[in-house]
Amino acid sequence: MSAVLAELRTGNAPFDVERVRADFPILSRQVHGRPLVYLDSAASAQKPRQVIEAESRVYESEYANVHRGVHYLSQVATEKFEATRTRIAAFINAPDENEVVFTRGASEAINLVAFSYVAHFLKEGDEILISELEHHSNIVPWQLAAQRCGAVIRAIPICDDGQIDMAAYAELLGPRTRLVAITGQSNALGIVPPLERIIPMAHDAGARVLVDGCQAITHRPVDVQAMGCDFFVFSGHKIYGPTGVGALWGRAELLEAMPPWQGGGEMIARVGIEKSTYKGIPHRFEAGTPAIAQVIALKDALDYVDALGLDAIADHEAMLLDHALRRLSEMDGVTIVGTNPAKASIVSFLLDGIHPHDIGTIVDREGVAVRVGHHCAQPVMARYDIAATVRASFGLYNTLAEVDALIASLEKTREIFA
Amino acid sequence: MDDLRDLYQEVILDHGKNPRNFRHPEDANRHAEGDNPLCGDRLTVYLKMGHNGLVEDVAFEGRGCAISMASASMMTEIVAGKTEQEARALFRRFHDFVTGREEIGEADNDDLEKLIVLAGVKQFPMRVKCATLAWHTMTAAMDGQDAVTTE
Structure with a gap:
């Protein structure tokens, strides 16, 4: 330190x-x-420097694949890897670290929800509400998912000053609204939408809420329980951490109901030629060898930010x-x-x-x-x-x-x- | 600063602020949209192609940076009255200039001489697409494509 x-x-x-x-x-x-x-x-x-050194420290003395080997280094790497999951849970005040899924970044986290939640659970005519403030990453995955399930995307307009038009939002929320996907802070304008009003309104309408926390998480404390959202995503590289790693937080009962979205090693319980069974959350959503050193060094980035x-x-x-x-x-x-x-x-x-x-x-x-x-x-x-x-x-x-x-x-x- | 003055010469600033042939000719028989997704700039080039491949009129509309506007404006001045083949050949030479494949000193005709003011972009690789957007779009219009993108 x-x-x-x-x-x-x-x-x-x-x-x-x-x-x-x-x-x-x-x-x-x-x-x-x-x-x-x-x-x-x-x-x-x-x-x-703390993050840069952490990443090279992994390769110099702590590196092996995770969740696989019985050998010493594999255990060290796995422990360090999982320590970041615990760290993220604490950083965003998630109730359970198993609700934290590692992804390549926020974009992949949103795609995961789009394919495993929206494309799977939404039906023809169901509505996804986004806002005009969104980054393309919080628009395009919903379009792809909507094409699969027949859902409709609607956009909450913004006012001249860049803030969400809350009256229009109230109008748009309806019985068909199933998901509200909204940014915690606009990357283009810096505007911070009033999530403390937006999220309860969505819940009152029976919709789930995903918050794109890419910008928000770097500028103010995040508490997913106090915020009340259902999904929260962020990228490591925007919070002074490595590239190639991000996370999805989701409520356990939602994640548990969602099918895997990518198949591969690490996410399975038992594999047969015709059929396989899957691990529980969060590993069910983590196919393949992850960005091990980057995940581990992300903890150092969060530690750095937290210390300041x-x-x-x-x-x-x-x-x-x-x-x-x-x-x-x-x-x-x-x-x-x-x-x-x-x-x-x-x-x-x-x-x-x-x-x-x-x-x-x-x-x-x-x-x-x-x-x-x-x-x-x-x-x-x-x-x-x-x-x-x-x-x-x-x-x-x-x-x-x-x-x-x-x-x-x-x-x-x-x-x-x- | 010298690089910047090379890039933003008076001629470019003038064409950028007061682009020539910035209009939509009603008798245009070809057009294409050019898009630079990196910056969101977009322009439309209109051509009136006569018999024997003659470019009888060329104009453009759209918005973009000083470099793309100036390049489009100068292109319309230079290409009008040329044959399609001459226009394409000129773009090839111009492209070689701005990407540094051909030396500036080798400009051997008046048209290239005029375009040399845009050669400053070769010090700014991210901006080469700005200088060539209108030309790519014109070529697309000649090819009968509706749209072209720099990506």
């Missing part, structure tokens, strides 16, 4: 971003001869967002897309007369990494009749000076286009 984490654990230190930054080796590199200003954590977060404290991280990111919104509003010709105050760590904007892609190229030469484009949320872009935005997203390692560097690079963009 680094000194800063030890101090934070004892509660003696304020959020010291410079010391946090020292844990992230990549942040000391230069890009185009300038210090890297990484404002693209919503796409994927950088990794602290999600409340402290949220406060730090709120300060960055406030500063960015203030500096951007002082510039001429800036339009913020998604102005609802329920917003965290992400700002999406337009600069009059300059296309986001040109902005992205120019600020990149100043060392500033932002995302430009539709952010895999084309329905959001369609809602505002735009093709793209510039998105700056903040993580626990960003600084006020980096927000200022973004503003300076935007002013340079202006000069070039003047």
Whole structure:
């Protein structure tokens, strides 16, 4: 554990971003001869040394396949692997670690629910409600599942300020609504939907709720029991962990009723040539050799975030967002897309007369990494009749000076286009 | 900064802000939609093909970055009045320029000379698709396809 984490654990230190930054080796590199200003954590977060070292530690001293061997290393690897499951359960306050299924990421977790739950249990004419805010990963799997079972997809519109239109949502909920799939935070606009109202309303209508927690889990504490959702998904790489690993949490009674969706080793109890029986949850949904080292190192990422404290991280990111919104509003010709105050760590904007892609190229030469484009949320872009935005997203390692560097690079963009 | 000034030359900024032939000709007999899924940019190229493969009119509509708009605008100016074969040949040379397969100094005709301002994109590999989107779309329209994507 680094000194800063030890101090934070004892509660003696304020959020010291410079010391946090020292844990992230990549942040000391230069890009185009300038210090890297990484404002693209919503796409994927950088990794602290603790995670990088954990992954190589696995390969150097703890590696073997899991759940198979009787030999020593296989047992070590299996214990470490399962320890991450327990860690995730604690991190999201799941009642039972067997409700945590490892996947390649949030997209695969949603696909699992789409195929094992929706395609299996929904009937012709049943309705799946999504919102206009969703990432493509929380749209397309439902379309594929709906094609199989004849369900219908409806979208909850968003208001001009980017927030869910709650009146329209109330209208759309009906006796045919079987599932509401909604983001915990928009990746494109940063808007945080009021899940504390959305979820009970869905349950009152007899629908289940899946929350896409990819963004939300990195910015505030998640408690699936308090939230009351039925499924929750997230990706490891967005919470400072490795790529290639994510998780689905689902209520045990739902998971137990769901059939396997991929066949292979590890998920079976007994295999015959014509018929097989399957393990219980969660292993029934984990066919094949998983991303072992990545799963194990994900625990270190969660430990890292927990030691800093999600409340402290949220406060730090709120300060960055406030500063960015203030500096951007002082510039001429800036339009913020998604102005609802329920917003965290992400700002999406337009600069009059300059296309986001040109902005992205120019600020990149100043060392500033932002995302430009539709952010895999084309329905959001369609809602505002735009093709793209510039998105700056903040993580626990960003600084006020980096927000200022973004503003300076935007002013340079202006000069070039003047 | 030098790379950026090479990319965003005055000519490009001018074409980007005031694209030429930005219209939908009523007598167009070919058209195709070009799509860059990476950025969501989309444009439609309209052609009026005459007898003997002559491009009598070429125009476009859509939205995109300064590079894609400028490239489309310059393309319409240069290709009008050429034969289909000449237009295709020009795109092949232009493509070689922006992907760095051919050296800039080898521009041996006036049309390529005009397009050299776009050669700055070869320092920005992610932006080559922006510079070639309109051309791919024009080629698709000539081929009788309705749509083309850069992916």
